[in-house]
Amino acid sequence: MQAEEREQGRQHQLLGVLPLPRRVSPRPSEDLASVIVRTAHAMGYSEPGWILRPEKVAHVVAPGELALLRRRLDYELLMRLLDIDEATLYRLTLHRFAMCYEFPDWALISPEPPRRKVYSRELPLLHRLADYQVIERALGLGEAELHHMTLHCFAARLQSPERGARAPSSYPAGESIDRPLLSRSTVRRLDISLRSTKICPGCLDEAPAYDRLFWRLRSVILCPYHALLLLDRCLYCSAPIPGLRRSPGRCPYCRREYLQAPRALIAPTSWLYEDQTLLLHQLTAENANGWTGSPAFAGSPVLRIEPWHYFALLERFENFLQPRLAGSIVMQTLKKLAWVDDQSASESPVIQKVALQIALFHYLLASWPENLLAALDRTHTLLKGQHERRGALGDSWQAEADRLAQRIRSASIDDDAPFVLLSQVFDTFFTWATLTGIPTRR
Ligand SMILES: [Zn+2]
Numbered sequence: 001m002q003a004e005e006r007e008q009g010r011q012h013q014l015l016g017v018l019p020l021p022r023r024v025s026p027r028p029s030e031d032l033a034s035v036i037v038r039t040a041h042a043m044g045y046s047e048p049g050w051i052l053r054p055e056k057v058a059h060v061v062a063p064g065e066l067a068l069l070r071r072r073l074d075y076e077l078l079m080r081l082l083d084i085d086e087a088t089l090y091r092l093t094l095h096r097f098a099m100c101y102e103f104p105d106w107a108l109i110s111p112e113p114p115r116r117k118v119y120s121r122e123l124p125l126l127h128r129l130a131d132y133q134v135i136e137r138a139l140g141l142g143e144a145e146l147h148h149m150t151l152h153c154f155a156a157r158l159q160s161p162e163r164g165a166r167a168p169s170s171y172p173a174g175e176s177i178d179r180p181l182l183s184r185s186t187v188r189r190l191d192i193s194l195r196s197t198k199i200c201p202g203c204l205d206e207a208p209a210y211d212r213l214f215w216r217l218r219s220v221i222l223c224p225y226h227a228l229l230l231l232d233r234c235l236y237c238s239a240p241i242p243g244l245r246r247s248p249g250r251c252p253y254c255r256r257e258y259l260q261a262p263r264a265l266i267a268p269t270s271w272l273y274e275d276q277t278l279l280l281h282q283l284t285a286e287n288a289n290g291w292t293g294s295p296a297f298a299g300s301p302v303l304r305i306e307p308w309h310y311f312a313l314l315e316r317f318e319n320f321l322q323p324r325l326a327g328s329i330v331m332q333t334l335k336k337l338a339w340v341d342d343q344s345a346s347e348s349p350v351i352q353k354v355a356l357q358i359a360l361f362h363y364l365l366a367s368w369p370e371n372l373l374a375a376l377d378r379t380h381t382l383l384k385g386q387h388e389r390r391g392a393l394g395d396s397w398q399a400e401a402d403r404l405a406q407r408i409r410s411a412s413i414d415d416d417a418p419f420v421l422l423s424q425v426f427d428t429f430f431t432w433a434t435l436t437g438i439p440t441r442r
């Protein structure tokens with residue numbers, strides 16, 4: 001906190017800094033240190049370092065930082081003293097070559113002053129009207145088209161209607177476009193990646209090769225068109241896959257082809273395939289690969305809830321995968337019923353974890369209500385066994401299991417509260433998982 005206050009104090013001091021009376025214009029390809037040397041000469045200073053520690057300002061630019069200038073305060077001080085803008089100052093540092101080695105930090109700079117920059121990490125959640133205008137002009141696209149290429153197009157499916165209908169407070173009012181926006185809290189909750197994405201090697205092998213927007217969602221791990229698991233990192237150097245990269249199929253870090261990775265086909269009859277197809281349908285309302293709905297989910301309340309309900313439940317289910325619950329009776333039971341260990345042929349721990357989450361979650365919703373009742377019954381039998389050793393909780397579990405089973409059996413197909421029922425089911429399992437996840441004291 002103190003450091004932050006000090007930083008703010010210095011920032012405030014910088015507001016009073018005036019441009020040096022004698023300055024030079026940076027030459028093409030000039031080094032920032034060289035600009036400082038020439039400016040010092042113009043000022044008649046015998047020491048170029050004086051420019052880096054002006055009087056009455058607590059902030060000092062370290063000479064060793066010049067070539068890789070990155071601190072906000074360094075930029076602000078030098079922009080004021082040399083009377084140049086940020087882009088010009090940046091071009092005097094080695095960072096200007098960043099694009100040759102890494103993915104660029106900004107995607108686009110408007111050709112006219114004030115040279116508005118659109119940062120690459122902002123692209124997936126593009127919301128500022130001014131940014132839209134820059135990109136609309138550059139790409140010759142309309143606002144609606146552009147909005148459709150951002151994650152905001154999923155706003156109505158990923159968050160509640162009240163949230164989806166108005167611009168969330170996480171964006172400055174008046175600056176944003178007047179369309180549904182995904183709130184920043186939803187992005188955090190769903191763990192949507194803004195810098196990196198996943199890829200399907202099959203999709204990128206076809207012309208035109210391009211990234212699908214939904215690959216950025218944590219829970220999307222399979223391409224139904226190619227029956228392939230997505231890659232979330234380069235198989236050769238393990239670097240994440242930046243959304244903004246020079247070539248769709250090539251790793252910008254090690255320069256090897258993503259597409260040369262070995263491909264393991266996922267059978268369209270597998271659970272993973274079925275579950276991912278259902279998930280993509282909830283997300284995009286499209287039926288991937290001619291999918292007309294799996295018979296496994298016929299009659300399941302999952303087909304009668306809103307897409308945002310589905311994602312809310314799936315997200316809540318992620319809680320079951322906490323390491324502290326791994327040994328709980330609930331997780332052990334669900335894994336036994338719904339998980340085959342080599343189900344996911346991915347080397348990525350993140351994709352493996354999502355595959356497990358997806359498999360257990362959808363198992364409970366498929367073959368309604370048999371799977372759910374089987375899980376309830378089996379969990380309950382094991383809990384009872386443990387109760388004999390532990391005492392106390394057994395009776396209340398019994399009562400709760402009976403109530404829930406009763407409710408599930410009696411829920412008719414026209415029940416208008418499937419979301420409430422499913423929330424209750426998952427909440428009960430979660431309570432049990434928490435209680436049985438605590439190690440028994442002997
Ligand atoms: Zn594909």
Ligand SMILES: [Zn+2]
Pocket residue numbers: 234235236237238239251252253254255256
């Ligand atoms: Zn690589």
